[in-house]
Amino acid sequence: MNDQETVKAALADLAFLGDRATGAGMHRMAYSRDWSPRFKDMADLPDIVVVPHDTEEVVQIVRVALKHELPVIPFAGGTGMGGGIVAWKGGIMLETKGMNKVLEVDPANMSVTVQTGITIWELNERLAPYGLWLPHQPESKRACTVGAAIGCDNDSTFGVRYGKILDCLTNAVVVTGRGEAVRLGHRKASFSSTGYKLMHLLVAAEGTLGVVTEATLRVVTLPKTREVRAWVFRTLIDGARALERTLASGMSVESAHLNCRQRLHFYTHAYRQKFGKEPEVPDWAESILFLSFAGDEDVVQFSLNKAKAILEGEFQAEFVQEQELVEGYWDSKHRLAFLPFKQKWPDSQREKKFGAADVGVPMGRLEEMYRAFLDLSSKYDQQILGMTVYNESPNKVSPSISFAIFVDDSTHQAVQKFYGYVREMSLKAVELEGTMSTYIGDGDRLGGFNECEHGLSFQYMKELKALFDPKNIMNPGKKFESRWISAKC
Amino acid sequence: MTEYSSLKEYVDDIYTCNRTRCGFCSVECPVFRVKRMETYASRGRMLIARGLLEGVLEPSPEIQEVMDDCLMCGYCQARCALDNLHIFSAVRQELREAGFASPKHEKTANKILDEGTLFDRPIPYRRVGTTPLYLGCAYQSKPQEVQTIVSVLEKVGIDPLVSDEVCCSYIVGAVGFDDEYAQAQARFRQVYGSHLDKEILTVCPTCTATLRDEYHLNVKHALVAVAEKLQDMRIRPLSRQVTYHDPCHLGRMLGVVDEPRQILRALGLEVVEMEHHGIFSTCCGGGGGVLEVDRNLAIEVSKNRIRDAVAVGVSTIVTACPTCQPTLLRGAGRLANELGQFVDVVDLWELLDQALD
Numbered sequence: 001m002n003d004q005e006t007v008k009a010a011l012a013d014l015a016f017l018g019d020r021a022t023g024a025g026m027h028r029m030a031y032s033r034d035w036s037p038r039f040k041d042m043a044d045l046p047d048i049v050v051v052p053h054d055t056e057e058v059v060q061i062v063r064v065a066l067k068h069e070l071p072v073i074p075f076a077g078g079t080g081m082g083g084g085i086v087a088w089k090g091g092i093m094l095e096t097k098g099m100n101k102v103l104e105v106d107p108a109n110m111s112v113t114v115q116t117g118i119t120i121w122e123l124n125e126r127l128a129p130y131g132l133w134l135p136h137q138p139e140s141k142r143a144c145t146v147g148a149a150i151g152c153d154n155d156s157t158f159g160v161r162y163g164k165i166l167d168c169l170t171n172a173v174v175v176t177g178r179g180e181a182v183r184l185g186h187r188k189a190s191f192s193s194t195g196y197k198l199m200h201l202l203v204a205a206e207g208t209l210g211v212v213t214e215a216t217l218r219v220v221t222l223p224k225t226r227e228v229r230a231w232v233f234r235t236l237i238d239g240a241r242a243l244e245r246t247l248a249s250g251m252s253v254e255s256a257h258l259n260c261r262q263r264l265h266f267y268t269h270a271y272r273q274k275f276g277k278e279p280e281v282p283d284w285a286e287s288i289l290f291l292s293f294a295g296d297e298d299v300v301q302f303s304l305n306k307a308k309a310i311l312e313g314e315f316q317a318e319f320v321q322e323q324e325l326v327e328g329y330w331d332s333k334h335r336l337a338f339l340p341f342k343q344k345w346p347d348s349q350r351e352k353k354f355g356a357a358d359v360g361v362p363m364g365r366l367e368e369m370y371r372a373f374l375d376l377s378s379k380y381d382q383q384i385l386g387m388t389v390y391n392e393s394p395n396k397v398s399p400s401i402s403f404a405i406f407v408d409d410s411t412h413q414a415v416q417k418f419y420g421y422v423r424e425m426s427l428k429a430v431e432l433e434g435t436m437s438t439y440i441g442d443g444d445r446l447g448g449f450n451e452c453e454h455g456l457s458f459q460y461m462k463e464l465k466a467l468f469d470p471k472n473i474m475n476p477g478k479k480f481e482s483r484w485i486s487a488k489c
Numbered sequence: 490m491t492e493y494s495s496l497k498e499y500v501d502d503i504y505t506c507n508r509t510r511c512g513f514c515s516v517e518c519p520v521f522r523v524k525r526m527e528t529y530a531s532r533g534r535m536l537i538a539r540g541l542l543e544g545v546l547e548p549s550p551e552i553q554e555v556m557d558d559c560l561m562c563g564y565c566q567a568r569c570a571l572d573n574l575h576i577f578s579a580v581r582q583e584l585r586e587a588g589f590a591s592p593k594h595e596k597t598a599n600k601i602l603d604e605g606t607l608f609d610r611p612i613p614y615r616r617v618g619t620t621p622l623y624l625g626c627a628y629q630s631k632p633q634e635v636q637t638i639v640s641v642l643e644k645v646g647i648d649p650l651v652s653d654e655v656c657c658s659y660i661v662g663a664v665g666f667d668d669e670y671a672q673a674q675a676r677f678r679q680v681y682g683s684h685l686d687k688e689i690l691t692v693c694p695t696c697t698a699t700l701r702d703e704y705h706l707n708v709k710h711a712l713v714a715v716a717e718k719l720q721d722m723r724i725r726p727l728s729r730q731v732t733y734h735d736p737c738h739l740g741r742m743l744g745v746v747d748e749p750r751q752i753l754r755a756l757g758l759e760v761v762e763m764e765h766h767g768i769f770s771t772c773c774g775g776g777g778g779v780l781e782v783d784r785n786l787a788i789e790v791s792k793n794r795i796r797d798a799v800a801v802g803v804s805t806i807v808t809a810c811p812t813c814q815p816t817l818l819r820g821a822g823r824l825a826n827e828l829g830q831f832v833d834v835v836d837l838w839e840l841l842d843q844a845l846d
Contacts, residue, residue: 026552027526029540030533035510041543043536051525078527079512097516098525117525119516125764143512336513350505409508 002070002090007047010068010092016060020051020098031075031093036083036443037355037407037418044086046073046093053098054115055173055181055213062211062473063179065092071476072177074207076117076148079140081356082443084152084206089477094211096147102126103214111170111188113216116147132219135162138439142336147212153204155400155439157334158292159392160247160256162220166203167394171216174202176209177469190218201464206441207475209468223294226254227304228330230320231311232285236260236370239287240363240389242315244397246291249310251303255292256391257333260370263386263404264288264329271328279325282318289317290329352383352406355418357425361434363397372428373403380421382407392438400438419445419484427452427489447481452489491587493542495579495667500542502571506535514565514573517765519772520558523789528555531565531573538580548587556580557591558786561663561777562737567768581665593781594664602669605655605676618650621684622711623700625693626656627811634811637842638692642711644845645718649690655680659699664778674704690714692838694739694810701743710739712809715841716748719755723846726757731835732803733760734794734817735770736810744768749809749837756844758807763797771797773808775816791820795832804830809837 007023014021025045032043047070052058065072071091078085087093099115100122106112107130114123120141124133138144138154148154149165150172156164171185185199186192202212233239239258247253259267261281271279281288289311293303311317320326331337361369370387377384385404392400403425408414422445426436430453436446451458462480465472477483496503514531515521527533537555540546559577566573584590601607607626614624614635622642628635642649658673678685690711691697700706733753739745746767753760765771774780774790794817798806806821808814817834825831 024551025546026537026540026549026555027528029546030526030528030536032536033507033510040504040508043540043545045545049526049528075527077512078510078515078532095526100525122516140512142517143515349509350501353508 002047006068006070010064010070011048013064013067014048014050014061017050017052017057020053021048023048028093031087031095034078034080034083034085036081036086036445037353037409037415038083039412039415040409044088045090046087047090048092049095050092051095051098055175058094058175058211058213059179059181061092061094062175062177065473066177066179066471069471069473071473072211073475074147074151074211076145076151077119077140077143079143080148080152080440080443081354081358082437082440082445083483084441084443084475084478086444088444088483091473096145096211099213105130105132106188107132109188110219111216112219113171113214114146116150116212116215117145119143119145120149127219128222131222133222134168134217134219136165136168137334139333139336146215146217150203150212150215151206152441153439155390156392158255159390159394159400160396160398161252161254161394163394164392166200168217168219169199169203169215170218172199172202172212173214174210174212177471177474181213182210185216188216188218204441206443206478208465208479210474223254225297225300226292226294227300228290228292228326229304229307230288230290230326230329231317232281232320233287233289233315233317234284236287236366238315238317239289240366240397240399242311242317243289243391244363245314246307246310247395247397249306251306252293252295252395253291254294255290257290258389259288259290260387261286261288262384263388266385266404267329267332268325269328270331271325274324279322281320285318288320290326292330352408354385354404355407356402356404356440357422358400358402358437358440359425359429359434360400360438361429361432363399365432365434366399368432369401369429369434372425376421376424376428377405379424380417382418382421416484423449423485442479444477445482445484447477447479448487449482449485450479451487491541491548491583493583495582496538496542496576499538499572499576499579502576503535503538503542506532506569506571507539513568517771518564519560519562519774519790519793520786522793523786524558529558531569534559534577534580535573538576541580541583548584548589550589553584553589553591556584557594557664557782558779559777560772560774560779560790562772563741564737564769564771567741578663578665582667585665590665591782594666594778597778597781598661598664598666598669601656601658601661602673605680607656607660613654614651615653616649616651618648620647620649620690621687622649622651622690622692623654623681623696623708624651625654625691625696625811627693629654631811634836634838637836637838638711641715641838641841641845644842645715645722647690647711647714647718652684653680657696657699657704659695659703660778662703677704694736694743695812698738698742710743710745712752712837713745713748716751719752724756724844725846727840727844728757729805730759730761730803731805731807732763732798732801733766734763734773734806734808734813735766736808736813737770737772737776739809740770741768752837752841753807756840758840761801761803763801765797773810773813773816774820775812780816787816788820788823791816792824795820795824795828798832799828799830804832806832806834807837807840808834
């Protein structure tokens, strides 16, 4: 919370927004938390909520914030798991979803330019009549905006074919902490070798450099057909190696998700509801790999047959005969077609809630990381929900891993234990030549502590931050500071 | 600190939402589509409910206005495992007990309690027949539409019996007048008592849902009865392209989604679906008493629904609700200049009457 006189003065300066700028308690309360694990009754109220409609209004808002030295927190989907939008230093909550216009659809150049407050779901509805889609597809896509995808660098179901948001982003407009609107990137060209790649800095910046207000995205043709299948393996690494071999054969795999046994349980709620039993998975199976192929029907059929031959012939994988199980998983992962009132959340989250360490390690260290997951979840009394390995670099086994557990958020001590688990998992990932986070971001949990991963480059990051945001008003308390994890390595 | 006894019943649901934040309910909420603020979507309202319970917020006219700006359309509930609508009704009830209720809602509730009807009726419609048909206040105020419905029912071989009616009083409960709602229900049972043990045909979606879910009566929407008899009928095909707007209570709450489409196709119409349809349809703007307290919001919601039809290239919307049709027509009228076209909104009963021999 900031000084009330300052807040009052800032509100007066924001009067140009009319009723789209407010300091009323109910609006502040409505923006008081995201999906990250924190104490059940925790709420961080911003001082002011604003709903700008365009870049120019954002410039004016940031200038008011600069004048009064108030934080600016860009709010988008609000589904983040890392506390990225939590206003724990008060300030101005900038609701970006008021900026949801499609500015240009350019089918000839396979490009779309949008205001970043549009959700990925809405954008794809708008692109569908042109036979196009944005393939960056986080599971949160109903709520996740284009801006949130840029700010958080979140997961994409189809990463193994199309990569993530950065692989689609060609241009962006950002309102920096200097109160200036700056265009970054290379217009509609897919890449550029001039200057520095400043646009790349916006991806995973979590709004700490500025508010991204407009984006130009390279979109792709909607596939004519899609098929999803699953195979079980005796070990995790078998699943990963089988995927590498499948990609090496020259096929284009659209999605590749490797789950441990426990995680499958989380995604088969619809199956259990329908059949009243657990899906049949052999006792010996340690992992289950879901692959999807998309494109023309004959190519998809060929790919399925070829994948089957590789996985079963070379890796002794067993094909999952129950397609209902596979479709249930896909309903949960991509279609978001849960049965109303019976979806996997929030029913599974009444007692405890979803939380994860989201580390990345090279594929050869998967088994070691998984063993650390089992050990550390036990050490910190965390109930295992399971592991999913997403692959999110085009045509490569490129693990982005969710090591998920059910968090007890009933007491401060229990939540603190969860962050103890995240801390040790993060250190382990760095030890295994990996990274602390691949899709949740630093948020208010890894800031400062991430110096353990970055070393001297952490200081360069601070310098970069100061260049974009000299008064540290853009989403402070993130990236360089944590509420949960001490900075000591 | 206020007790909030009604709201405390839902404390588990409220905290579950607060701790989850999946956002499935938010962006497609028809009110959010206009306001673009979390406060007006279900998960924002759930945080307000928690704020009241914890004393972070106190009842105020501002909170009452926000809670009154809910269409009670149930979109959020269809996307969620929680009891959203009852929670919002409980918040309205708590606000009212704390002295914050819309005077317009008070007036409506009092009118229903005093006169037994929501709208003024020219002459109450009655008809001697064999199958009880409950028209409800909206249709009772529209004699021409009632003639059309009765004509269709006669053509398919149903002999409707329309007797004395009083309002089902849905809106009294929805805006947070719980005690008065109980009184109104008792009066309904008294007036309509002779039919309560029979199957009752209904035409208003809201009345149908209320009589089924709140009064626990054996009701059947008359369109379902018509759909059952349609294959035996002679039809003059109406060749054109339309889209169907599912009224919230008929589609989402009663699950009557297939029958209206079967009828439209049987009438020779090509049905193009809007993005939001079936149980995930979006409100016309006429729900939850919003028309009374925030007319501009209701009109903006209806305009968005018209835009949904235009987005799929259709210029005729068919619906089957005495609230949806005029509300959507109002939106279509306001949007005509911007779109350069007028999107017509037609009642399904009217099409049936035209097409049936």
